[in-house]
Amino acid sequence: MSIESVVFSVLGVIAVAGGVITVFARDVMRMAIGLGAFLVAVTGFFVYWGAAFLGVVQLFVYIGGVLVLMIFAIMLVHRTPEGSPVLETRHDIAALAVAGGLFFLVVTALSGAVPDSIDQGIASGTGELAGVFLGPMLTHFEMGGVLLLAVLVAVVVILGGDEG
Amino acid sequence: MLVAFGPHVLVIAGAALAVALDAFDRRALAVFATVAGLVAGAVTAFVSSLRSPTISGDVLLSGTGFSGTVGVIFAIAAVLMLGSWRPLSRAPFGGGLAALAGVSVAAAGTVAVAADLLVVLIGLEAMALCAYALVWSARTARSTEAAVKYFVQGAVATGLFLLGLAILFGLYGSSTSYVWVRGVMGTAAGPPVTTAFVLMAVAFAYKVGAFPFHSWALDAFETAPPHFAALLAGVPKLAAVVAMIVLFSRSVFAGLPTDYQLWVFGSLAVLSVVFGAAGGLLQSSYTRMLAYSGVAQVGYALVGVAIGAAAMTAAALLVAAYAVAAGAVFLAAGAFRSVRPDWDGTIGGLAGLGKERRLLAVSVAVALFSLIGMPLTAGFWGKFLVFGVAVSAGYWWLALIGIVASVISFGYYGSVMRALFFEPSPASASGGESDSDRGAESAVVFLAFVLLAVGVAPLVAGLEPVLRLFSFT
Amino acid sequence: MSLVIITVGLFCVGLYGVLTRRDLVAILASIEVMLGSATLLLVGLAAAGTSVGATEGSVEATGVMVIVLAAAEAAVGLALVISVARRFRTTRVDELTEVKG
Amino acid sequence: MGALLAQGWSVVAVPLVLAVLVAVSGRALGRFTPVPALAAPGFVLAFGVTALLEGSHAVMSAGSVEWLAATGANGLSVGWAIDGLSAVMLVVVGLVASLVVLFSVGYMSGEGGLPRYYAALCLFTAAMSMLVIADGFIGLFIGWELVGACSYLLIGFWFTRPAAASAAVKAFLTTRVGDVGLLLGLAVLWHEVGDLSYAAVFAAAPALSLPVVTAASLLLLVGAIGKSAQFPLQIWLPDAMEGPTPVSALIHAATMVAAGVFLIARSWPLFSLSPDALAVTLVIGGVTAVGAAAAAVAQSDIKKVLAYSTISQLGFMFAALGAGAWGAAMFHLVTHAAFKALLFLGSGSVIHGCGTQELEEMGGLFRKMPITGVTWLIGAGALAGLPPLAGFFSKDEVLHEVLGAGYAWAAILFGASLLTAFYVARTTRLAFFDTYRGGGHPHEGGWSMRLPLLVLAVLAVGMGFAGAWIAQAYGAHHGALDLRVAAGSTVLALAGLLAGWKVAGVDDPAASRAPGLAALMRTGWGADALVDRAVLRPMARISRVLYEGVDRQVVDRVAEGTATVARGVGRALTSLQSGDAQWYATMLGAGAVALLALVSYVGRGL
Amino acid sequence: MIAVDLLVVVPLLGALACLLAGRFSAHGARWVALVFTLGFGGVLVSLASEGAFSGQVVEGIRIAQDTVPFWDVRVDGLSAPLLALTALLGPVAVMASWGVADRAPVHHALLLGLQAAVAGVFLAADVVLFYVFWEAVLIPMYFLIGVWGHEHRRHASMKFFVYTFAGSAVMLAGILIAIFTIGATSIDSLAAGRVALGDPMLVFWLLAAGMLVKLPAFPVHTWLPDAHVEAPTAGSIMLAGVLLKMGGYGLLRLAIPIAPSSFAEVAWIFALLGGVGIVYGAAVALAQSDLKRLVAYSSVAHMGFVLLALSTATERGFSAAVLVMVSHGVVAPLLFLLVGQLHDRTHTREIARFGGLGALAPRWGIALTFGALASLGLPGLSGFPGEFLTVLEGFGAWSWPVALATPGIVLAAAYNLRAVREVVHGEVAGEWAGIRDLSAGDLVPVLVLAAAIVTLGVWPRLVIGMAGDILGALSAVIGTGV
16 A cells, blocks of 8 residues: 555545535534635645645635634524524435435546546646746636636625615 | 737726726716726727637637627627616715626626636636626615525536536646647547536526526526616626537537537527426516516527537527617616606506606517517517527427417516506506606617617618628638 | 545535535535535646646646635625625525525 | 390499489489489380390390409309390389389388488399399399398388398398308309300200209209298298388389299209209299198288288299299299289288288278279289189199199199189288278378389289280290180189188188187298297307307317416426525536436437 | 509608607697508509509519518519508508597507508518518507507407417418528529428428418417407408408418418318308307407408318419408408497497497498498409309319308308397487487598499409419419429
């Protein structure tokens, strides 16, 4: 059992565990922790594949994002009479069928199309990255800017205004 | 690159300027800035529509119908923004909203001509984010609810598209441009490709609001401010339909056997037509009825998408006609409200308006007839060509379903005309101070005039002039 | 293959969460799981080298764009959730059923 | 003379123009309205006489126009071809019509709406002329329908009387039934011959297969039955008496009702080829003759008596036709026109005189109205068949011919003439003899009413001797007087008269002996009730069921139902929009899954 | 040289002029409308100099020769009589609605628009143009019924629009198949290239569906009574006078030429529908208690004659169909006009409430009697030649079964004369003692129509003379069996 596969398995376990907790936890804190774990694991994957920069971005964006999210969550989430925040889940068969069906169809579709193991990584420095963004992916970059502009204005509009 | 992206940049610039102006609380100016950007963008786009089609940086298409579509999108948006000048200049953050509208239109314009999966994804996302805010901006409980539901569904759709993108990029990637992916992929129609195809098809079907991905549209268009509903109902669909045919039938998935497009979009088309037509019959709310009818209209467009490249021009014309007409009827809702502040939003509540504001009512009637697909309006030529192509492709039953549905649609479009013209005004007509929104009204009248002109002119001049705008070769 | 199973599986778990979680906050979290796992799949497959002639950096760049996109989604979503909380004094999505029919 | 004759169309055009003139300028003309109205039949009479004087029974004047041809000629032409037969008919029509108009001057004086009345009379003259001078079946059919319309208008002259209004409709509808038969007959001929002019049809007739000829003949016969009020379409004529009496004299005694006989005589080349058709004609004629005569016996209304009498006499003519003697039929037609018109005008004078039609309220009028009385007696004698009056000769010829066709039918007709004499005597006594039972002051009408009576009386006396000449005029052989038949019928007539005279003395004998039978006879063998029960009520019910049951409940319900269905579908589909965001998202995902499944299915090649 | 195109342009200009004039005086708008409808007639008359009424083809102006122009109008022997009908009924409709008070200018503008659209249908030589006008007719009619109609106008207008729109929508499918498989839009080239059709029978039925609804044929007729009863007088006049004719015209102009062999194959169905319509329409008319509804159902019966005549597929049969159409196009309007005038005075159409009107309003009574006699097909009046020829030809084509339809002829007399007896004749209904008889102004349109009825009855060649060549050629084509 190679070190790669060990790392991979560990990260995979963490990611799955985190994701599942995020989706099923009744307690807000647990959910937050689960999500954190999931995101960290994702970051871990990036780094493990050599996409360090990607990992960094992921880390910053999400740690920030998730922290904010959690703060609001604890503020907003509906509380039980005892005062402990509770996240309810309505498990229903339709949702299960949809999720399960999607999983089955996609996985079967991809089976065979992809190799079993990761044989090569992505190694690239920030310099090349900049080159890409100012070169072939300039449009993407611009669009990203547009997107952020939209986000900015949207958030300001929605949160900035009093209840007009 | 600049040729391709220039118009969009102009629009975005206008939007950015609007944001700035809003910061100084110069809303009216902000609106005009946006309009100016749109107009400039439209003009440049029309100019470049005279060029032969090119693809710049493997990312953006331009020339002929592609630029033409962009121009049409911007032009319609410009008229609608002008029409919504008064409500915007009165709304809090009006300038910001105008900017959001401008951005979403720019994004739509990008999607329409994008030749890159990632650009498409970002464009769709930008449109969506703006749309959430614009729907929300009615600042009512209902609009907030609608916006957040819209968001939940949107997130799922984005996720699905992202999944599809991951598959394609992961397998054939290192670049997301159509040309590249297509080149690497060849005509391989393996399960991964078809899966990605469906996932992206779903994302687009959601964007245009086809059954069963339509639910957001009903709530959003009902509760959004009429002038934004006018913008969101039509323009994005035009962009999306063009983008769909490019993506699914002309580039990345062109290698798939046509059965795929036919079955996926054909079934969606039939479902949407039936759902929209039948569901619209039950609506009492004017805007919600229009939202339902929008689902049916998307169905007609999807007939074109199902046929594929051959129907591109026809489909584009059909959706463009829809965008104009939908803009008119939604904008009219705002005008009605300003004439009758105590209007409860129901169709019945429009009783007798035909006498009070004849020109407005007649223009609305024209737009409705265009939506029905009556001759002498632009809507007719759209349906005529789409169904014609479907027939010549051998799918006359598809055309027949659409045609019959458009008959049913008179059931609800007609109920509006009935209220406007056949019913007497209610006794308590003058509830609340009525000051008609001239801006909105004149915009509606103008759009109706466009519909008529495009509807009548081909009779004597032939269809060429109209089609030249939407020829994608 | 295990990568595919993990990521797609997580995606579907997230989807399930979106479809079943009652609280908008939790739904947001589930959405994060969906988008995150999708990103993971994207980068992972690229890393798996199935992609042909990858130019250096394009993968990371794409990944960055996707992350930004997901973040944007989250931000606007959060803003909406907050406005909902302000207006309705709750974030329970099942209590928002005024608009229907 | 010849010049006039050449312009055959004028005999239709002139009365037509005069009709329009009267209708338009009636109010202006005032009391002179009858003058142009008199000119119309006068012209017809003159024309007819001119034609008659030509002395040829062949076509003397003809002309036609392509009428229904889109391009070129296609055998659907309309035109005139005047031969002896038409000439005789023209004379009859013109003469009787003129006298009737004259009579109306007195009879109708003081009535409202006279322009309408005289215009209709002129129009009738035109239509009747067209009927008789037509060179083909189309022209005949046009005239045929138009006289029916005029009859409708004139019966309904006093249209505010419900009885009159209904009688008019009844007359039109009943004859229309016959007309449909005639129309189909034309269709058959058109299909077989491809040309509806007499010349072409009669030329082609011998070549046609017997079934076709029989079918065509029988269909024409149906038309004739309707017009001539023969069994089973006789029901309309008694009601038609609701019209003004002069009208009854002209249309419902002398001319229009005789058109059926004329039709068969005219299309003799066709009929003569089909023994079956002739047999049917004979049967119908016989049955009608005796049945109607019996009904006439029981009538208490003087005009009703004459109406049934007319039906009966027409039955004689049909019987003659059936027996193969169209000449005899025509002869009887001519004489009957004279003496029946005389009787009707006489009754009109009586009604005018004592303001009732009920025999019970008459009596002893002979002394009070001598001229009417005398002329009536002449007419009555002619009808009863007393020598040497006109009726005697014509009926003698008819009986003679029928005798040749078979004893059974001859016997029936003899019976019929017995009954005829019976009701004639009864009516005559009830009306003119014994003591006056009415409350009025009976008096003769003015000269305009007397003159026609005298003229007709003269004809009723003299015409019998002109038989040969008349027959020669329309080119039929005229058998010499059959003395055996003459003797027999005369004896029968006398017997009948005697019986009738006696019975009339007693108070309503028939009723006392056999009330049921009497009632049955008075109602014309209950035909009306039968028709009402068998045709009218079912038809009304059917049409109501078709409208309320089928049209509203089924056909329209289906159409309207589609809307309901659409709404139902809509209701089912909109129930999806529950307002639950997560359900919406589920639908979204489900759609994706479904499409994925579909595609993977398509992938395996549908 | 007068352009055929004016037949569409003049009424449209009239509509605009009407609206403009309406800004100043409603009464002025009336006169404007009258003038322009008469102008339409004037144009048509002046076209006679170019042989428009002797079966010649008079082409309109062709704009934009280079592109694919749909605008291709012409007058020929088949359209000329119907155009004449349109020209006749235009002024009649305007005069009939002289008393309209509510938004009169708009009303008259819509009438003129309707006239333009109908004229366009009859003029179009291009199938797309044909369809455009075909649908355009619905719009003014929809508003005429909906705004100026009677009690149930809302439902009636909706029903009228949806029902006929459904028919023409199906027709559109047929047109699309024809256009896109043959690759031409001019009717002539479609007829010429018909062999290219893969499934002519399908195309034929798709086309015929719309026209049978418009005609209307049993069992798709139920929109007609509702529309007629609720429509204002002018609307009923145009509806019965020209709109129904579009159905028969469409069959002769489009459906049969494009798929003649298919038509010949299913002609028996047309005969069947026609026969049923004749008897059914008459029988149902007999059960009506509403005078206007009675007339409406009589239309169904008359259109049955049209179908029966068409089914013979002979030149004379087609001529008969045209005759019946034109005749019904003057008789039904006369009756609707009279019923409308009665309704204006009494505000009811209940037959039972009338009686003896002939004594109270003689002119009106005589007119109605005249109309009834014309409607029952009395010789000398317009109804006779067509129905007579129909029976003759029908027997030639279908032999004895045609006899099954002849009861309709008796029933026609029955319901018409029943109406006269109940309304004009009989006891005078004191209720209407003070009723106004027709004024001179009322009489003008009545007399115009009456004159037309007599003329057509006396000289039917006036009509069939024009159409003969075309119809002959058409039946010849059917004969070839291709």
